[in-house]
Amino acid sequence: MKTAFITGATSGIGLAFAKLLSEQGYALILHGRNQSKLDELEKTLPNVQLTITADLSISQQVAQLITELENYQDQISIAINNAGFGLYGKDLDLKGSDVEAMLAVNISALTTLSRYFSKTMAKYGSGYILNVASTAAYQPQPYFAAYAATKAYVASFTEALAVEMKSSGVTLTCLSPGRTNTGFYTFDGVDAAKDSSGTFDMKHRADPAKIAELGLKSMFKGKLREIPLLENKFFIFLNRVLPRSVVLKMYEQAMQNI
Numbered sequence: 285m286k287t288a289f290i291t292g293a294t295s296g297i298g299l300a301f302a303k304l305l306s307e308q309g310y311a312l313i314l315h316g317r318n319q320s321k322l323d324e325l326e327k328t329l330p331n332v333q334l335t336i337t338a339d340l341s342i343s344q345q346v347a348q349l350i351t352e353l354e355n356y357q358d359q360i361s362i363a364i365n366n367a368g369f370g371l372y373g374k375d376l377d378l379k380g381s382d383v384e385a386m387l388a389v390n391i392s393a394l395t396t397l398s399r400y401f402s403k404t405m406a407k408y409g410s411g412y413i414l415n416v417a418s419t420a421a422y423q424p425q426p427y428f429a430a431y432a433a434t435k436a437y438v439a440s441f442t443e444a445l446a447v448e449m450k451s452s453g454v455t456l457t458c459l460s461p462g463r464t465n466t467g468f469y470t471f472d473g474v475d476a477a478k479d480s481s482g483t484f485d486m487k488h489r490a491d492p493a494k495i496a497e498l499g500l501k502s503m504f505k506g507k508l509r510e511i512p513l514l515e516n517k518f519f520i521f522l523n524r525v526l527p528r529s530v531v532l533k534m535y536e537q538a539m540q541n542i
């Protein structure tokens with residue numbers, strides 16, 4: 285039985301990955317911040333080999349997580365860097381420490397883990413790494429400024445590293461979901477359920493199970509990137525061909541009226 289490691293497996297898209305890979309017979313090493321949520325998962329999901337808690341915004345805890353993974357490096361054939369969060373609002377209104385924590389989770393921890401798994405998997409000549417970015421990666425987003433920039437980093441870093449790893453047997457894939465129905469939309473001071481602007485639209489969010497399924501499919505094919513669903517592909521294409529000033533105006537209007 286091969287093993288899959290997933291960060292942020294306690295909810296949303298991460299949990300959907302865990303369920304799908306468990307159904308496919310993978311043993312699971314699940315990461316989360318909350319041990320009681322992980323204990324619950326251990327009871328409900330078959331094939332949970334190990335659970336590890338770590339706050340990925342704290343570099344010592346990322347290092348500790350890697351130490352715990354050392355004994356399993358010959359078994360882990362899939363690593364999914366999924367944990368992440370967003371901060372919504374005018375950038376200067378956000379708390380500096382919260383922004384730093386977001387950069388640490390979305391960028392630093394993901395980079396450290398991608399480098400670790402690229403190295404260890406290359407020793408065995410095979411492996412899949414799936415990094416979760418966002419459609420926010422593909423254009424600047426006022427009121428989501430730092431979050432969108434972290435995801436631009438994820439997409440850029442993952443694709444470039446994938447090319448460097450191409451003769452190692454290890455593939456890296458970047459998954460960029462659009463709005464998905466998870467716990468992601470819990471921002472300080474914003475009731476996403478009451479958002480009438482459409483930005484955090486509750487009705488048209490994708491099912492995390494579908495997003496995870498599409499991500500895994502592309503990962504197993506060794507594709508560089510997966511942008512799930514036609515409307516997301518369309519908007520990313522549009523944002524690429526429109527002048528940047530127009531794109532910025534569109535996002536300014538969409539994001540500020542909440």
Ligand SMILES: NC(=O)c1ccc[n+]([C@@H]2O[C@H](COP(=O)([O-])OP(=O)(O)OC[C@H]3O[C@@H](n4cnc5c(N)ncnc54)[C@H](OP(=O)(O)O)[C@@H]3O)[C@@H](O)[C@H]2O)c1
Pocket residue numbers: 291292293294295296297298316317318338339340341366367368369370389416417418419460461462463464465466467468469
């Ligand atoms: N939902 C969307 O619309 C959407 C769209 C594009 C991209 N994404 C990306 O998809 C990924 C998964 O998010 P989701 O939508 O499934 O949201 P979610 O339900 O809130 O899940 C996020 C996961 O990340 C973990 N996490 C957050 N901060 C952490 C920290 N400091 N240390 C360790 N773990 C931490 C959470 O753990 P706790 O449960 O313990 O907090 C949780 O397991 C994220 O990278 C997100 O940016 C989501």
